[in-house]
Amino acid sequence: MKLLYGIQGTGNGHISRARTFLPEFRKHAEVDILISGHSYDCIPGEQPDYNLKGLSYAFGKNGGIDFLKSIYRLRPLRFLQDIHSLDTQKYDLVISDFEPISAWSARRAGIPSVGLSHQASFLSDLTPRPKKRSIAGEAIFSWYAPCDYPAGFHYLSYEDFIYPPVIREEIRNLRLNLHSVPQKKLYEREHATVYLPAYHESVLMKYLKNITDIDWHVFSKTADQPGTYGHIHVYPVSEDGYLNSLSSASYVLCGAGFEAPSEAIYLGIPLLVIPMRGQYEQWCNAAALQKMGVPVIEYIGDRFCRQLSNWLSTALSLRIRFPDLTGEIAENVLDRYGSVKHVRPA
Incomplete structure (x- = not known):
């Protein structure tokens, strides 16, 4: 065949x-x-x-x-x-x-x-x-x-x-050690892994700079090289870099695509999604996630910092072990x- x-x-x-x-x-x-x-x-x-x-x-x-x-x-x-x-x-x-x-x-x-x-x-x-x-x-x-x-x-x-x-094998392997005590800490503080490809990192940094309780690992399609700006770390999109960040992430902030939310749910990491404007499939995904108890923010605006702070203080994990x-x-x-x-x- x-x-x-x-x-x-x-x-x-x-x-x-x-x-x-x-x-x-x-x-x-x-x-x-x-x-x-x-x-x-x-x-x-x-x-x-x-x-x-x-x-x-x-x-x-x-x-x-x-x-x-x-x-x-x-x-x-x-x-x-x-x-x-x-x-x-x-x-x-x-x-x-x-x-x-x-x-x-x-x-x-x-x-x-x-x-x-x-x-x-x-x-x-x-x-x-x-x-x-x-x-x-x-x-x-x-x-x-x-x-x-x-x-x-x-x-x-x-x-x-x-x-x-x-769920790709790399993510399934991450889960084996995600909830065990790490032999060596990769990062000094708690961090959130951020993947919002429809937002430029400069737009995100405008708001994330105000939330200093944790570090932010922002994966950007437009970044040419890594950069550190206080408690914000910007990385070009790469599989190894993203997996390293995700392996010890306390939170995931991402778009309402399908794979990134699925991986966060599989790993049991508290999740917040922002669907892309004009991308109907993501709004359908957001509707499904909301029914499952995942918080959804419709857009980044004046209330975004307050919404982020509320999420960080009340975030709960949804863990589904997808076979x-x-x-x-x-x-x-x-x-x-x-x-x-x-x-x-x-």
């Missing part, structure tokens, strides 16, 4: 999930990799077979999407050309982690496709949504990277095709959909 695994390159969560799933799929099939997008900071430990522009957005500096930069990067004709030129006929199955070129090419060629992503969970009406639904946001869930068969991930199993979050079902899910996907006959559209 030959598979094409399409990975969305906006953010690192899709890449992280692929790194976990690729070895499982390769136990049973030959796998080619396609990555599209431009906002990821790490790649699966190998070169992809296809590295395409795709469709993705650019992070802003004050909590939202940089629409001008996103539009500037948009290449609709190139996107359509990539769909038509990608030869999916040579594959038995296409697996897409919300990657649009592989998904649309499979649909065009009549190749069965599986949506193996967090976004696939929103194809169920039972997954939480914010009070005000977005028509455009719901359409993106259905049509950005369409699939024949969804296999989604969410904090809770709202429907039978929705699985628990995929590792990666091998089981990979086998289920191949058993159920790997033998589906190709049906070329009329």
Whole structure:
């Protein structure tokens, strides 16, 4: 059996999930990799077979999407050309982690496709949504990277095709020593690990400088090198640096993406999330997290310092030991959909 695994390159969560799933799929099939997008900071430990522009957005500096930069990067004709030129006929199955070129090419060629992503969970009406639904946001869930068969991930199993979050091995290993007495303290004081890629570090520092009870480890997409500013430490985004900080963090402050909150919940670290403006998926995640008891701040403004102080003084941990079902899910996907006959559209 030959598979094409399409990975969305906006953010690192899709890449992280692929790194976990690729070895499982390769136990049973030959796998080619396609990555599209431009906002990821790490790649699966190998070169992809296809590295395409795709469709993705650019992070802003004050909590939202940089629409001008996103539009500037948009290449609709190139996107359509990539769909038509990608030869999916040579594959038995296409697996897409919300990657649009592989998904649309499979649909065009009549190749069965599986949506193996967090976004696939929103194809169920039972997954939480914010009070005000977005028509455009719901359409993106259905049509950005369409699939024949969804296999989604969410904090809770709202429907039978929705699985628990995929927790990477590095995080599972962290948990082994997280609650034991460390032999050597990495950091002098308690600290919060901060990952808010839609905010520039200068915006965050404006507020964090006023909260001096703990240190703040801010991981920034725009920082070129580490810098220390009193009790605030700014780091470029890197896997090792983030894991080192997270291993002894007392708190996590992050966006309402899927992977970072899932990892904090798995580790039992008190969590506060701020969803990106204009990113409907994050507002859906925030609605789910709020129902689970995780505090949510809608935006950073004049009340932010007070909100942070209140959170630090009352923060409670939510710990869920998400099981590792990666091998089981990979086998289920191949058993159920790997033998589906190709049906070329009329």
